[in-house]
Amino acid sequence: MAQKKKDSKMMGKIIKTAVSGVLCVALAGGMVAANVLIPPNASSVQSILGLKSGGIDNSKAKTEGINMEYSKPGFDTEAALVEDEIALNKKIAAEGIVLLKNDAGKMPYSTDTTFSFVSHSAVSYIGGNKVDMKTAFEDAGFGVNEALWKFYSEGNGKDYGLGVGSVSYGDDEDFSINECPLSVMKAEPGLTDSMKNTVPVFVFSRVAGEGRDMPRSMYNHTDVEEDKTKTYLEPDSTELEILQYLNDNFDDVVVLLNSSAALDLSWVKNYPSIHTVISAPAMGDYGLCSLAEIFSGKVNPSGRTVDTYEMDAMNSPAAQNFGDFAYYDEDGNLTKYNYVSYKEGIYVGYRYYETRYEDKVLGQGNAGDYNYADAVMYPFGYGLSYTDFEWSDYDTSWDGDTCTVTVKVTNTGDVAGKDVVQVYAQSPYTDYDKANKVEKAAVELVGYAKTAELAPGASETVTITFDQEQLKSYDYVNAKTYILDAGDYYITAAKNAHEAVNNILSAKGKTVEDGMTADGDTAFVATYTPANGTVDTTTYKLDTTTGVEITNQLDHANGGLQYLSRSDWTGTWPTVDGEVSDQISTWGNPINGTDAGGKAASYTYRKTISKEDLAKLDSFDSLNPTDFSTLTDEIVYDKDNGLGLIDMRGLDYNDEKWDALLDQLTPSDYQTLITQSGYGTAAIKSVDKPSTTDRDSATGLINYGFDASGNLYFKGNITHCGVI
Incomplete structure (x- = not known):
């Protein structure tokens, strides 16, 4: 027995050592990654962690002679700011939601209606929402099928749902649809029965991402043979089975489109119970509140399509x-x-x-x-x-x-x-x-x-x-x-x-x-x-x-290409520019849906590039025609002109003071501003520039807000459609 205990202790030490080694390697790798990724995105990291940027302590800034009311927010309290923000979000969403079909006049609905939100996309609605579908519709006075909602959010349907799409500029992508099958729903005791006397709303979602387009076909994103030649814009076999079930068992079905792309809706005509189709893509934190108000009629839809909804996107000239x-x-x-x-x-x-x-x-x-x-x-x-x-x-x-x-x-x-x-x-x-x-x-x-x-x-x-x-x-x-x-x-x-x-x-x-x-x-x-x-x-x-x-x-x-011309539609119709290579495409790109043998295929197309043109692509030459030897301007660094960034407020872009201010910057300042400017800029002491948070355009409004004093706050505590 003593020997077994000794062996057990020794084994424990070995395991601890091994685990520690793995953790050390992982930690080292993480530190390397952090050293690469954090500096250019320092402002984002500091904001998320609630840290202040190094540099200027703004609390000790000299304010004599400075108009401190220059950019004062038009809100006296944080609550007023948030209230206005929610109202604006709801207004923008309400103005943009598009009612595409209402052939039986089913919309709007009485608040006596109970909705059954079908598909995992209902609980994972694309759009960075603070208010989910269930809360939004209940706040509007509707009933929501609790059993079905829990099935998707925490029950046997919770592990399904769309892949993330493309999340980087590399090959990482997941365009799987992965909808919870009808068979899993039917196997759940009482689940389909809970839908009786409700109006089913099928949430049809698609996501793209960053750095890559949606796939041309689902060839590389599904194991179901019949789905391989379908586009990502149309329902797969699992979704169609659910839609058929809804059509056969309910006389009123709503299809809710949650996608920024114009989806393929040519199949809707095959389901006569689908009387209503409404498009509500990503709408911000409180957009679903407006959607619920459109369902109730409190808001009358007035959005218009910003794309053409094609019967088959692959028939367009751009798809060739x-x-x-x-x-x-x-x-x-x-x-x-x-x-x-x-x-x-x-x-x-x-x-x-x-x-x-x-x-x-x-x-x-x-x-x-x-x-x-x-x-x-x-x-x-x-x-x-x-x-x-x-x-x-x-x-x-x-x-x-x-x-x-x-x-x-x-x-x-x-x-x-x-x-x-x-x-x-x-x-x-x-x-x-x-x-x-x-x-x-x-x-x-x-x-x-x-x-x-x-x-x-x-x-x-x-x-x-x-x-x-x-x-x-x-x-x-x-x-x-x-x-x-x-x-x-x-x-x-x-x-x-x-x-x-x-x-x-x-x-x-x-x-x-x-x-x-x-x-x-x-x-x-x-x-x-x-x-x-x-x-x-x-x-x-x-x-x-x-x-x-x-x-x-x-x-x-120019490339010598034949471009499509309305002078001869048929004669100039685009043909594929390239020949089939022996490389399998990760994009899913069937030639007319099939290969020569009649089966789904996924190819890369190829063209040969000349050595001269390849050298141009490889070159780091900016092709700037300026002869730098002719430049006579003196580059000035670290000059003491007594200026701060605050002194530039309100000045014209061409004011000479800007040159004097730039002369105060050091080479290190320029390096910092250029290389550490991901989503913001660092503080620069030489010109008293504070750190800034600058997200990509309006995206910043999704992640962060500022109170009346200009302090960063997070808005995660507001989870209903009403204001504070």
Whole structure:
């Protein structure tokens, strides 16, 4: 027995030593990583840990003669600031949520309704929310299926859910869908029974990430054979099985889209119980509160689509050269460089779908067998409301180069709501354009405005202005600058891009008999003819802000590609730029969905790059044409000019004091400012510059806030839709 105890102790020491060794190695690795990653992101790390940046102690700063009220927040208390922040978040979200389908008028719902939120995405809604779906809807007065919510949040459904997408600029990615199967739901005692007498809301989510696009196909992201050729934008077999179950067992199903991408919704027509589709992508901490208020009718949806919802994204011209394209050297070796050939030119989104549609109706441009209804689910600028609006008194007037468009909007429905007036312009597509490869879209959005909330029967005259400059086009072949074509321009007000094209086609004398999807309204179309009687190649040749001449800069990068042209849609349709390599693509890039054997495949496409061009890519030469030997300016460091950054407040950008201030910086200061500027800048003592926190644009508003005294605080304690 004594020997066993001794052996046991010895084994324990061995294990402790081994574990300690592993921990030491891990700690050493962590320290190395920290030394690499922390310095350039020091401000973020210090903010998260609640630490102060080294440098200036602002509490001892000299304030004599300084206006301390200069940038005082407009809030007396932290509570007032947070209250305003929540209200603003909810308003922005409410204005942007888009109601896509409401064919049976099921929306809005009585607060007597209980919702069953289906899919793991319901409890992991994308958007950095402080208020979850359950809380938001309960705060709005609705009931929420508690059993189903707990199943996804803490029960047998909790370990499912979307992969994180792409999280870095390397190969780390996870686009798995991993939805909890219907069989797991049915195996849970009483779970499906708990959905009786509720309205199921299927949450359809997709995530992208940073540093990489969504995959072209799911080939590398699923083990289910039938899902391998599907795009990430459409439901997989597990999701479709759930949708079929909901369709077969409920007479009212809501689909809630939680994605910043325009998802493939072509399948919705196969499920007649789906009466409502609503798009609510990432909306900030309190956006779900606004979503719940749209469900209840407290808020009337007024958002509009900012993309075209395609029936099949892989049929778009941009998709023909989207995937994994790699350069090989002249010896056949894979290089570290990739390429993308943008053969689609300007024809992306509505600029493609609406333009080819017009050409099909007009019988021009070799439009082929194109059918708009088979290509587009919801057009750009589309969105529904709970009320109806009538437009009248359309007018356009020009004052010099500025056009003013007015439309009277009247709420003819039964509830208050907001409408959006969109103004589109069509430029003439001339023989000059065709000869010089100047491409024109059928319509382009030149302005828009949303009404105030209009009570039933109330009206508002909406005014939108735009400048003639917005009608210019770029001629890279002949003029090599911006041009303004001669001829008639059409200006129309419409509810979306497709309605705009139909309005203009009607003004050209076309009807549904000519293949239009619907007749347009000529009452909302005006024409404009610029004074120039020929192609104007000078008016917009100079940049209106800097006065610098605008001309081609990258002629050497043309590549000899055939770009898509509306002069010959079928003849210039993009082909894959490259040949199939023997490399398996991590992006999932099937050729037309299958390989030569009829099975799903995933390839890399390749092109050979010359030694000369490869050397240019490898070079660190900035190609700056400046001859540095000709520079005569003296570089000054560490000069005592007695200035601080506070002295620069309110000065013009070109004020000479800035040069004097910069002369005070040391070489070390410059090094610090350049190399340690991730999400903020360090304190610099030579000019009394405090440390700053500068997140990427508005992203900073998601992570941090500041109280009335300018102190950082975290907002994790606010978990309801109401204010403090």
